[in-house]
Amino acid sequence: MAETSFLEVKNLVVEYTSDKQVIHAVNNASFSLKRGETLGLVGETGAGKTTIAKTILRILPDKAAKIKAGEIFFEGEDLLSISEEKMRTIRGNESAMIFQDPMTALNPTMKVGVQISEAILLHNNCSKQEGKKRAEEMLEKVGIPGQRFNDYPHQFSGGMKQRVVIAMALACNPVLLLSDEPTTALDVTIQAQVLDMMKDLKTEMETSMIMITHDLGIVAEVCDTVAVCYAGEIVEYGSVVEIFDQPMHPYTIGLFGSLPDMNGGRARLTPIKGMMPDPTNLPKGCFFQDRCPYASDECRKKHPDLNNAGGTHTVRCIRKGDEQNA
Amino acid sequence: MREILRAEHLKKYFATPFGPLHAVDDVTFSIKEGSTLGVVGESGCGKSTLGRTILQLHEPTDGKIFFREQEITGCNKSEWKDLRDEMQIIFQDPMSSLDPRMAVWDIIEEPLKIQKKMDKAQRAAKVKELMDTVGIARRIQYSYPHELDGGRRQRVGIARALALDPKFIVCDEPVSALDVSIQAQIINLLMDLQKEKGLSYMFITHDLSVVKYISNEIMVMYLGQVVEKAPSDELFGNPIHPYTKALLSAIPVPDVHIHRERIVLKGEITSPVNPKPGCRLAARCQYATERCSTPQQIVEVSPNHFVSCCRVNELWQ
Structure with missing residues (x-):
């Protein structure tokens, strides 16, 4: 396994504690990522997508969050068992994260160039001048003139700020990039620019990427594989073609049914009824049972395993996509 | 079909230290009447300001608004109070548009109290009816907005807008803050209500797939101006303005087998402060010529399809 995949998340369980309640944020999530591959992590608010990414970088809030179980192998090393000191050489260097909201991810009192060179100076043995030069190169790479090194975040527009955040994440040529909804805060034409840029960088640097998003359009465009998250677990996994051509989990099918069809007519949308279960009180059996049109007694009794559905396609449902054939 | 609302040469300028x-x-x-006008554009294009100006939440700088053939620009406060029976708004972010210190019941009841047309028992019956209409359970009537999730909160916002049985509702990005599965529930609700009550909507959004789905006509705005307006299918099937084309090509399509040529606009939206005369897209447009710096006329290229571009005839024969 370690030879083919360079990131391997195994049976990850993360809990948050608040007001003595335990919130089951991530429940037994497993997936792997190959070199140069982009994985789309899809799901609703509260599905645990961001928590998974933060766990990989070990930047969860210390007091509230607890990693209950699981292993994360990154280039053969278990990130959850190495020392914080060692982790610091990986974080921001070999792996980096692009956050959703560029306004809160940048320090408003620091020049953007300095923020980019900070990571470079920390991880490379180089002089301030070299750091500045690299930072200017990074700015140019994301389409911002290098002269803007000395500008502050408020002098940039939303799209430009997100480019700065991307430049910051890419400054040390990471081999693993975690993007948490990188374009959600942007307008579509700017989103198109940023996505094009990220695709170019991916081919240029052979970076592996985890793309967290709720936009299935973005997934279709940039991802190679897809993991659909629901209530902290992965309910369906497969290549983009497998998932888009033949979604099998009732939740994934529901997600597609909720989208207005850009090419078709105005058939009534078929939303998923109800809401995600309370993460402090997850039901016994399948987490999707209350919203599922196919739920049976068996679904209420036993928690389904990930079943193989042909190829790399796996689905956490006892029906394994029977509804397509029915 | 009769016309419910008309705006003519409507302008809204805000004073800034650098000019209007x-x-x-x-x-x-x-x-x-009974139809939906979709208003699309990127942030800062003036679509929300337009919606609010129509409801007199902003005083228009110039231009006229007619509601059922009656001019409503220049109405005084008490006339506007009556008009609010007919014209309502649903806001984008229910968290900031619902009073955090009022319970669900009180939020929905408040417009009825203000209009003083019903007694307590009638109001109670009406609130119950509204809660059923928008699909919120009675048991949450004592809950406060922060205790609800986004979808329910938006349903409360819709119930409040419907309280006075309006005929026209401005929907200002009502589903943008919601997850797709919840978004679909709310869109279905809005469309059912339209059919049932014969409502007219002005639907403001930046999400083009939603606007296509819900609108009869679509108006594309760029920096405060209308660049193209057409019936929904016509606009998506035959977009003409360079901005509309770029906007449509920028939407990521949830289908792995479609690979489209994307038109990427250079640069970003320019400042709306003291804009130069002429086409406002010119700086980002690949077809821009000198003529684009002169004021643009909006012309009807085919029935009901309006475009504001001086090169429309030579570029798209």
């Missing part, structure tokens, strides 16, 4: 900001600049349109 042209938020809405010479916008003309009309909405037919």
Whole structure:
């Protein structure tokens, strides 16, 4: 396994504690990522997508969050068992994260160039001048003139700020990039620019990427594989073609049914009824049972395993996509 | 179909230290009874300002608004109070548009109290009816907005807007803050209500797939001006303005087998403060010529399809 995949998340369980309640944020999530591959992590608010990414970088809030179980192998090393000191050489260097909201991810009192060179100076043995030069190169790479090194975040527009955040994440040529909804805060034409840029960088640097998003359009465009998250677990996994051509989990099918069809007519949308279960009180059996049109007694009794559905396609449902054939 | 709302040469400028900001600049349109006008554009294009100006939440700088053929620009406060029975708004973010210190029941009841047309028992019956209409359970009537999730909160916002049985509702990005599965529930609800009560909507959004789905007519705005207006299918099937084309090509399509050529606009939206005359897209447009710096006329290229581009005839024969 370690030879083919360079990131391997195994049976990850993360809990948050608040007001003595335990919130089951991530429940037994497993997936792997190959070199140069982009994985789309899809799901609703509260599905645990961001928590998974933060766990990989070990930047969860210390007091509230607890990693209950699981292993994360990154280039053969278990990130959850190495020392914080060692982790610091990986974080921001070999792996980096692009956050959703560029306004809160940048320090408003620091020049953007300095923020980019900070990571470079920390991880490379180089002089301030070299750091500045690299930072200017990074700015140019994301389409911002290098002269803007000395500008502050408020002098940039939303799209430009997100480019700065991307430049910051890419400054040390990471081999693993975690993007948490990188374009959600942007307008579509700017989103198109940023996505094009990220695709170019991916081919240029052979970076592996985890793309967290709720936009299935973005997934279709940039991802190679897809993991659909629901209530902290992965309910369906497969290549983009497998998932888009033949979604099998009732939740994934529901997600597609909720989208207005850009090419078709105005058939009534078929939303998923109800809401995600309370993460402090997850039901016994399948987490999707209350919203599922196919739920049976068996679904209420036993928690389904990930079943193989042909190829790399796996689905956490006892029906394994029977509804397509029915 | 009769016309319910018409705006003529509507303008809204805001004063800034650097000169007037042209938020809405010479916008003309009309909405037919029982239909939906979609207004799309990127942030800062003036679509929300337009919606609010129509409801007199902003005083228009210039231009006229007609509601059922009656001019409503220049109405005084008490006349507006009556008009609010007929014209309502649903806001984008229910968290900031619902009073955090009022329970669900009180939020929905408040418009009825203000209009003083019902006694307590009638109001109670009406609130119950509204809660059923928008699909919120009675048991949450004592809950406060922060205790609800986004979808329920938006349903409360819709119930409040419906309280006075309006005929026209401005929907200002009502589903943008919601997850797709919840978004679909709310869109279905809005469309059911339209059918049932014969409502007319002005639906403001930046999400083009939603606007296509819900609108009869679509108006595309760029920097305060209308660049293109057409019936929904016509606009998506035959977009003409370079901005509309770029906007449509920028939407990521949830289908792995479609690979489209994307038109990427250079640069970003320019400042709406003291804009130069002429086409406002010119700096980002690949077809820009010298003529684009002269004021643009909006012309009807085919029935009901309006485009504001001086090169429309040579570029798209």
